[in-house]
Amino acid sequence: MFSKKIFNKIPKMKNINHIYFIGIGGSGMGGIATILAKQGYKISGSDLFSNFIIKDLTLLNIKIYFKHDAKNITNNIDLVIVSTAIKNDNPELITAKKLNITILSRAQMLAKLMKFSYGITITGTHGKTTTTAMIYEIYKLAGLNPTFINGGILKSSKKYAYLGSSKYFIAEADESDGSFLHLKPIINIITNIENEHLDFYEHNIEILKKTFLKFLKKLPSYGCIIICIDNIHNYDLIKKNKHLLKKNIITYGFHKDADIQLFNYNQNGYKTSFFLLEKKKNLYLKIKLNIPGYHNVLNATAAFAVSSYIGLNYSIILRSLKKFQGIKRRFDILGMLFPYKNINNKKNIIIIDDYGHHPTEIKMTINTARKIWPNRNLIMIFQPHRYSRTKNLSNEFVKILSKVDKLFLLKIYSAGEKFIKNANSEYLFKKIKKLGIIKPILIKSKNYYIIINNIYSQLIGNEILIFQGAGDINNISSLLMKYKFKNKKINNQNL
Known part of the structure; x- marks a missing residue:
């Protein structure tokens, strides 16, 4: 069950003051930079182009260079965070190594931030950003004040990251290069698995699925897996490996075997409605959304599942989903x-x-x-x-x-x-x-x-x-x- 009374302040890193981001303009990098700046660290970084994230970061007095230059890396930098887009021949990365500065990937830094929190991660080929945002807004409406880092901007608050005061840490987790294996959440959602980023996985979706399985095995025994079994690869992953995953597993979707089964999807203009049956609780609810699309029905169900799992009030969940305005650049x-x-x-x-x-x-x-x-x-x-x-x-x-x-x-x-x-x-x-x-x-x-x-x-x-x-x-x-x-x-x- 959830608790509003348990608060968790992310511990400060010892002997770390100045943190430099190589490729600071990405949504994941910018989100982490925002959280660390709010914690009081001195932040600086570089990128090749300006965007909305960089404009936000400058409001936090973060120094940003619009060129990857070895001169930007100085002895007073204690930690360097590197985007997955940065190549090994990057002059800033080379200089950081020469100066023996500690270097972490984006996922490694995210794992450090999440380590002392109740981590909730959202993985999958599609739907991560919207699902992450939905969960954040439900938890926020419930008064839980969670921390979150997302890959897109919420229309309601114009945020893509927020440093909360509770134990809950909600984050989109990227499987594109296997770096999500650094994360150790308590709850993980898998929206779907498809032929994407297979150049990293030897052009073999089975290797991608095995990587997801490895990630799920890392969840603690008291953790929870929430997975959409409408997706054939998700269904196959759970069916073949359920005996290996000795955790709570909640399946969802229109599939007849789903623990949370969906019915009667209806699209009326820009508004959406559907019915949800939570079988273990014999609970039948009607969900209304003010955003369109079959895919958003599934995203909303994942958000419902993770909120119901920790014991949030159903009326709050339904109200938040109905109020959800969506993400910029998503339809x-x-x-x-x-x-x-x-x-x-x-x-x-x-x-x-x-x-x-x-x-x-x-x-x-x-x-x-x-x-x-x-x-x-x-x-x-x-x-x-x-x-x-x-x-x-x-x-x-x-x-x-x-x-x-x-x-x-x-x-x-x-x-x-x-x-x-x-x-x-x-x-x-x-x-x-x-x-x-x-x-x-x-x-x-x-x-x-x-x-x-x-x-x-x-x-x-x-x-x-x-x-x-x-x-x-x-x-x-x-x-x-x-x-x-x-x-x-x-x-x-x-x-």
């Missing part, structure tokens, strides 16, 4: 505009920004949009993310991207990866065009206003315009909404 409706070609046309264009960069996520985005607006044309601007992902999932990308009414393909966002042949936007363009379902449009320019003009000039109204991807595509959608064209084309003077 984020930015607003609307009118087409350029006919200024008298009253048929508007709805603009959506979505972070999804995996075929399954894109499928959910498309299905949700079709469900809400069945009579509108669906136009997608897609920016592929990483050469490795594009190569590994090219057939899946071609299939799902062909399901929109019109597709614009932007240049691939490499995320620091080296070029791989037949794994870029041009390759997807040729494959989709050859399939013959739609006629894709390839935009080769990287200039934001040229991209917007190319797209905007072809809009006629009554459309859903979805900016899809995890790279810098949100800069384009933000620019579009900033000017809204005022019924004229954007130009250099507007910028």
